[in-house]
Amino acid sequence: xxxxxxxxxxxxxxxxxxxxxxxxxxxxxxxxxxxxxxxxxxxxxxxxxxxxxxxxxxxxxxxxxxxxxxxxxxxxxxxxxxxxxxxxxxxxxxxxxxxxxxxxxxxxxxxxxxxxxxxxxxxxxxxxxxxxxxxxxxxxxxxxxxxxxxxxxxxxxxxxxxxxxxxxxxxxxxxxxxxxxxxxxxxxxxxxxxxxxxxxxxxxxxxxxxxxxxxxxxxxxxxxxxxxxxxxxxxxxxxxxxxxxxxxxxxxxxxxxxxxxxxxxxxxxxxxxxxxxxxxxxxxxxxxxxxxxxxxxxxxxxxxxxxxxxxxxxxxxxxxxxxxxxxxxxxxxxxxxxxxxxxxxxxxxxxxxxxxxxxxxxxxxxxxxxxxxxxxxxxxxxxxxxxxxxxxxxxxxxxxxxxxxxxxxxxxxxxxxxxxxxxxxxxxxxxxxxxxxx
Numbered sequence: 001x002x003x004x005x006x007x008x009x010x011x012x013x014x015x016x017x018x019x020x021x022x023x024x025x026x027x028x029x030x031x032x033x034x035x036x037x038x039x040x041x042x043x044x045x046x047x048x049x050x051x052x053x054x055x056x057x058x059x060x061x062x063x064x065x066x067x068x069x070x071x072x073x074x075x076x077x078x079x080x081x082x083x084x085x086x087x088x089x090x091x092x093x094x095x096x097x098x099x100x101x102x103x104x105x106x107x108x109x110x111x112x113x114x115x116x117x118x119x120x121x122x123x124x125x126x127x128x129x130x131x132x133x134x135x136x137x138x139x140x141x142x143x144x145x146x147x148x149x150x151x152x153x154x155x156x157x158x159x160x161x162x163x164x165x166x167x168x169x170x171x172x173x174x175x176x177x178x179x180x181x182x183x184x185x186x187x188x189x190x191x192x193x194x195x196x197x198x199x200x201x202x203x204x205x206x207x208x209x210x211x212x213x214x215x216x217x218x219x220x221x222x223x224x225x226x227x228x229x230x231x232x233x234x235x236x237x238x239x240x241x242x243x244x245x246x247x248x249x250x251x252x253x254x255x256x257x258x259x260x261x262x263x264x265x266x267x268x269x270x271x272x273x274x275x276x277x278x279x280x281x282x283x284x285x286x287x288x289x290x291x292x293x294x295x296x297x298x299x300x301x302x303x304x305x306x307x308x309x310x311x312x313x314x315x316x317x318x319x320x321x322x323x324x325x326x327x328x329x330x331x332x333x334x335x336x337x338x339x340x341x342x343x344x345x346x347x348x349x350x351x352x353x354x355x356x357x358x359x360x361x362x363x364x365x366x367x368x369x370x371x372x373x374x375x376x377x378x379x380x381x382x383x384x385x386x387x388x389x390x391x392x393x394x395x396x397x398x399x400x401x402x403x404x405x406x407x408x409x410x411x412x413x414x415x416x417x418x419x420x421x422x423x424x425x426x427x428x429x430x431x432x433x434x435x436x437x438x
Contacts (some may be wrong), residue, residue: 163233
């Protein structure tokens, strides 16, 4: 096992990885930009400073991150999620410098991180795929493909994620403007303006499957997460298991995903995202070649530590998790956003921060009272996760936990989460990605 590991990320992400490192006897070294340097939790870890505050000059600067790993004698690097976590070139650079990248190989990332190539790979394993283009398309090719697939369609960036570079198109007259916007947004965010066309399913449900694979062909699917509560393609609340997935469908998709990941030579953590149509059909959307923000939901129902499994795969150990899924888990992402201003990010100083404790409650945050949420990065305050014996009990526990949470100094999404939990549609489990109307 590694003795020293660079956590090439920030905030809540880094704090999560650090916790497992300490439990395993690994010394973590955490990156910190100028904007993050005052965070109180960093006083408890070894820090590698990155001058500057903009993402491109700090956490996205490959040269600076690799130099930090070498300076601090780190044999391995965990990218967390976001920033460079799914960058195949960065993983290649790490390997060339003798630094173990805790994630899939660059080759597997190219096969499955590229949304066009991943469609072919998933189809090879028998995973259903939505109708769409087989490669990136020009505007004129998009017109032809959209007419063949039938409107509405979705223009999607070949690279990246997080909802960027995506536009829904309901009518041919909207296509040109939507294409230009999506391509420009993707180019700015990922350095790749390539788009493809996919049939858009309205009233769909977003269901994702957690994968953990080692270097010896052992691919384990650790169940699914329901992620349909979203705003502008950004997930707000996740739960596991999905209220609508039956055991037969779960078993069929598990086998197909295992075949596809073996075909791709995939190793380490990954998430296969699926769209459930109103008729019950499930279709592949994309694969995230990293650990997900919402991975604690899976950890709560399986009892596993996914970061530990990632590290063991990176050390070339055989990883065949023995687990039984139990109960129901829900995660609410609490963001510093102003509900009076269309939930615009609202960075600022956190004057009070208090979370409940007790059985079945887990809090993921790096913040302390007096810390500042900088405007340079995402606005997450914390992830509140609960586990209980069944879905109604988990909902009740989450409602109580949210009610006991106290955050002052910045506006948050707590009230929105409580509204969601009380909605009859959510309580029934009969909801889809249109739930919030955004």
